[in-house]
Amino acid sequence: MQHAGAILVSAAAWVSTAAYAVNDLPGGPAVNQLNLHPAATKIAEEQIWLHWFMMAICLVIFVAVFGVMFYSILKHRKSVGHKAANFHESTAVEIAWTIVPFIIVIVMALPATKLVVAQKDTTSADLTVKATGIQWKWGYDYIKGEGEGIGFVSTLDNAQREMSNNGGPKAGEAPDNYLLKVDNPLVVPVNKKIRVITTSNDVIHAFAVPAFGIHQDAIPGFVRDTWFRADEIGDYYGQCAKICGKEHSYMPIHVKVVSAEDYTAWVSVKTKEAAAKADDPSKVWTLDDILKRGEKVYAANCAACHQANGKGAGPIKPLDGSAIVLNADHNKQILTVLNGVVGTAMPSWKALSDTDLAAVISYTKNNWSNKTGQLVQPADILAARK
Numbered sequence: 001m002q003h004a005g006a007i008l009v010s011a012a013a014w015v016s017t018a019a020y021a022v023n024d025l026p027g028g029p030a031v032n033q034l035n036l037h038p039a040a041t042k043i044a045e046e047q048i049w050l051h052w053f054m055m056a057i058c059l060v061i062f063v064a065v066f067g068v069m070f071y072s073i074l075k076h077r078k079s080v081g082h083k084a085a086n087f088h089e090s091t092a093v094e095i096a097w098t099i100v101p102f103i104i105v106i107v108m109a110l111p112a113t114k115l116v117v118a119q120k121d122t123t124s125a126d127l128t129v130k131a132t133g134i135q136w137k138w139g140y141d142y143i144k145g146e147g148e149g150i151g152f153v154s155t156l157d158n159a160q161r162e163m164s165n166n167g168g169p170k171a172g173e174a175p176d177n178y179l180l181k182v183d184n185p186l187v188v189p190v191n192k193k194i195r196v197i198t199t200s201n202d203v204i205h206a207f208a209v210p211a212f213g214i215h216q217d218a219i220p221g222f223v224r225d226t227w228f229r230a231d232e233i234g235d236y237y238g239q240c241a242k243i244c245g246k247e248h249s250y251m252p253i254h255v256k257v258v259s260a261e262d263y264t265a266w267v268s269v270k271t272k273e274a275a276a277k278a279d280d281p282s283k284v285w286t287l288d289d290i291l292k293r294g295e296k297v298y299a300a301n302c303a304a305c306h307q308a309n310g311k312g313a314g315p316i317k318p319l320d321g322s323a324i325v326l327n328a329d330h331n332k333q334i335l336t337v338l339n340g341v342v343g344t345a346m347p348s349w350k351a352l353s354d355t356d357l358a359a360v361i362s363y364t365k366n367n368w369s370n371k372t373g374q375l376v377q378p379a380d381i382l383a384a385r386k
Contacts, residue, residue, distance in 0.1 A: 036048050129197070131218065151351055154186065160179055182252055209255055212255070238252070
C-alpha cells in the first residue's frame with residue numbers, strides 16, 4: 001500500500017507539471033537537460049571538451065584503483081586459503097605512486113591552465129559593456145566601442161512577472177522563455193570580442209550565460225571582467241547565479257546576438273531614443289502630462305518591487321500612504337530615488353533622466369490614495385544632483 005501511495009503521489013505530481021510543459025529554448029535551457037549547454041563560443045566549446053577530458057581521466061583512475069582493490073579482495077580472501085602477508089615498504093611502489101599522480105596532475109593542469117588564461121584575457125575587445133547587478137534587474141552601459149554612451153536597465157517582462165505572481169501560467173499557456181523574457185535585452189554584434197565589466201549596486205550578483213561559458217561575480221565596490229565572442233546570431237539566456245535575495249529567480253539575462261549591420265541599425269535607434277529622452281530640464285510640465293510619463297517610468301522600473309498597487313511586499317516599503325511620498329518637502333524623496341538607501345533593496349536611479357525621475361516621483365505623489373496634487377519638475381531633480 002505504501003508503494004502504491006508513493007506511485008500515486010509521483011503520478012499526480014507528474015500530471016500537475018505536465019500541464020506546464022515547455023519546449024527546448026534555443027540559446028537557453030533545454031527540457032530535461034543533462035549535459036552542459038550547447039556552446040555558442042570557442043571558450044564554451046573548450047570548456048565542454050575539458051569537462052569530458054577530466055571526466056575520462058577520473059573514470060580511468062576510478063576503474064584502475066577500484067579494479068585492483070576488488071581484485072585483491074576477491075583473489076586473496078581468507079576463504080580461499082590465503083593468509084595475510086607481512087612486508088615492509090617498497091621503494092619502487094613509493095616512487096611509482098609519487099610520479100604517476102604527478103604526471104596525471106600535469107596532464108590535467110596544462111589544458112586547464114591554458115583555458116583559464118584565455119578566459120581572463122579581456123584585452124583587444126571590440127566592445128566593452130558594464131553590467132551592473134541591481135536587486136533585481138541588470139543595468140547595461142556601453143562604455144567603449146560602437147554604441148558608446150548607450151545605457152538602459154533590463155528587467156523581467158512585466159507580463160511574465162504578473163503571471164508568476166498569480167501562481168504561474170495556466171495549463172498549456174507556459175511560454176518557452178518563462179521567467180527569462182526581459183524588456184531590454186543586451187544587444188551585441190556577432191563574431192566580435194565583447195568585454196563585460198561586472199559590478200553591483202547592492203549585494204553580490206553573478207553574470208552567467210552558459211552558452212557563452214561565462215560566469216563572473218558582480219561585487220559591490222569592486223570591478224571584475226570577463227568576455228565572449230558569439231559565433232552565431234541568435235538569442236542566448238542566462239540568470240544571476242548568486243542567491244541575491246527573495247527575487248533572485250526574477251533576474252534573467254538575455255543576450256541578443258545580431259549581424260554587424262543590424263547592430264549598427266540598433267545603435268542608431270538607441271542613440272535617437274536617448275536624444276529624445278534627454279529632455280530640457282528647464283521645461284515646465286503640467287501635472288496631467290507628467291503623470292502620463294510617470295506611469296510608464298513606474299511600470300518599467302518600480303512596479304517589480306513596489307507592486308503596481310504601490311503596497312510593496314516584505315522588506316520593500318509601500319509607496320501608497322508613505323510619509324516621505326506625502327511630504328510637501330520633495331527633497332527627501334528626490335534624494336532617496338537619486339542615491340538609493342544603503343542596506344536596503346532600494347538602488348540608486350541616477351541613470352534615469354531628470355524628466356523621468358520628476359515624472360515617476362510626481363506619479364507616486366498622485367496615485368493610489370496619495371492624491372496630494374504635488375508636482376515635481378525636472379529642474380528640482382537637476383538641482384538635487386548638484
